[in-house]
Each structure stands twice: as structure tokens, then as C-alpha cells.
Amino acid sequence: MLTDLDWPRPGMTVVISDFFTEESWASAVAGLRRRRQEPLLWQLLAPDEESPSLAGDWKLVEVESEQVRELTVTPALVGEYLANLASHRAGVRRAAEGAGGRMLASLSSQGLEEQMLTGMTAGVITR
Template identity: 35%
Template sequence: MNNDTALLEPDFLNKLNRLELVSKKVFAGKLRGERRSKRRGESVEFADYRNYTVGDDLRFLDWNIYARLDRLFLKLFLEEEDLMVSIIFDTSKSMDYGQPHKGIYARQVAAAIAYIGLVNQDRVSLYPFADGIVDEMKGLRGKRTTPRMLDFVSRCDYRPASDLTTACKQYAIRHPQRGIVIVISDFFDKGGFEAGLRFLLGRDLDIYVIHVLSPQETEPTVTGDLQLADIEDEDVAEVTISRALINRYKHNLEAYCAHVRDYCTRRGIAHLFTTTDVPFDQLILNYLRRRGLVR
């Protein structure tokens, strides 16, 4: 997928310009940015006082306090720093499915969130994963890097296996900084999704989970005697489609989605479920805003 415009339309990008990513937690960044940092710094936002010690910058002495109390206090200001935004999105074979296409939808979401981060001078990293993290683009910052970001997102291939646990583990090991992590996947991982999310939770990150399915998965239209082939691992399920089986499948799917949501909610992970027939721009402008990821 090399056509950038296939991912994000210019009109839509303009709409995104007004948005910014919101973190429920405040993190320390590397570079001075446009966000408050835990560090005291040189911004205009007052944070606290402390006693003067020898060697402190005299410019930050509060002379009014000295006049009243005859003691030297130093004014402390909050430092504004950049935010680290990591987007881990699923490029396994199972995403290469559905109408509208699940993989494209996931990339659009990833690209849109990344763009918002870039516009707001956040440090944006992109991690496509399949049986692990298959590629990475780290540390993008500033609107100028948008074409690189879009190019990277577009050219990721779909790979056979899906292993969220390995991908999250690799991410947690390589990236000690804290920040926002957004995981976009269908969560059809036969190894389970819980272990992977647990690795992220251990890093005290602000985690968002976007669960994407296609309408063909939520409302299957298959009929007859079929050999259902898993496009990831060629696993086969022989079924004779009956009303009972379809009902049972839907029931299981509902239960599975509920389980993902419950797992996330209980651990402070923001969870958002969507199907690919929900218009993509609506997802970003409405649902993500409602969930508090952007404002």
C-alpha cells in the first residue's frame, strides 16, 4: 500500500490538526516540548517553592517573599516536555480480511493517531507486529515527518502468524520510556492476548486498546458444508453451517469481545471496539475523542 492518500485524505488531515493526544498520566520526556513535565523547568507554569541553596540561579529567587519574610526562596516552574506515543498495530494475516478491509482500517487509525502526535510535537513510534515486532519507526517528531510516517505505515506486509505476547514483550524490553501505547488488533491470537497486555501494564504506560473486526466476522454469511481455513496458520475447521452453529459462533464472539473489554477495564486500559463498517473518520473524530484519547 504505497498510496498515502489511500490512508488519510488531506481534508481529514486538516481536521486532525486541531486535535491532540491526551495522556491520563504525566510523563517525563527527553526533549523540551509542548507538554507539562514532572520535571521542574522553565515554563511559565508555577509548580512550587523550595529553600535557596548556594549555586541556584538567582533569577528564580522570589524577591517578594524575601522582602516579607527575609528568607530566600526559590520559585519552581513546571517544565514542558514532549510525549512519547507508541502505536503497536497488527499486520498479521488475519488482518488481511474483511470488507471494508480490516488491515487498511487499522493502518488508517494508526496513521491518524500518529499524525495527531506529530502535529503536537509528540515523539511518535510505530511498531507493526505479527509473530513479534516485525519493523519499527521510532522517534518521529514534528509535522514534517508525516510523509515518512505514512510511507512506513503503508508499506508493511501481512505476515502469517500472530503473537501479541512476543510483540509486547519485545516492545517492553526495548523501550523503557513511559508514554502512551496504542494497540490496534483483532485479537484473534490463539496464544491469548492477556500475557501481552500484562507486559505493557508492567511498564506503567497509558495503554489504549482498539479492537477491530470486520462485519463478516461479526455477522457471518457463510452457508453449506464448508472447510473453514484459517488464513494465518492453515488450520481447518469442517463445519456444516446451521442456524444453531451460527448462533453459537455469535454468542462466542460476543463473549470473547466482552472478555477483552473486561480484562482491559479492570486494569485501567482504555478499550475501544469497532467494526470496519464504522466510518474511519467518525471513529477518530467522535469515538476516540469520547474515549479521551484525543481532544
């Protein structure tokens, strides 16, 4: 857990994740702030997670939990997913900003170095 680590001096902690967990990130991020860390939450999604192009009947297997779910993907379901993604992203952003940090979102199809440089140029990453 992030909050259990030893932090000898102030700095920036970059957490790269999709942040798709059942638990809120708010308490872990607040713990970083208490340890004098500036949190940067970097949400990294696959292009299909950002702009899904699925349609029809699917059987989904969640890799980390091995949970299986069968569903029929319709335009309405894609719209609901995109609304939930926007809400989820807003929650991650609130957690970051509530702890004095920032949130960055990008796609896994872009190079990590390119994204880091883009974030620095845009002023999102400043250390």
C-alpha cells in the first residue's frame, strides 16, 4: 500500500494505473499528501477503453479477478459506459486535487516518454 512506504523527503509520487478498482483512491492519495508527496495520478487506458467500438454479444473476463460477464453491447450501453467513465475519471481527479495533486489521462497506444514530455509541456508535470 502506498501509505505504508517510508518517505524521507518531500517530492512527487506518480501513480500510473487505470484506477478501475472497487475502492476509492482518496484515502491513499491523502496519505501521500500527509507524507509531503505531491500526487500525480496518471490514468492510462487502452484506446478501446476510451472509445469502445464493440457491438453485439460478448463474454468478458476481468483479467485480475477472473470474473466473467456476458452482455450484449448496444449503442445505449456504450453511452452508459462512457458516462460512467467520465464520472469515474472525475472522481480520480477530485481525489488527486483534494490532496493537492493532479490527474493526467492518456492512452496506452502513445509512448510513455512522449506522454511524459507532453505533460511537462502542458504544465501538468512540473517536477
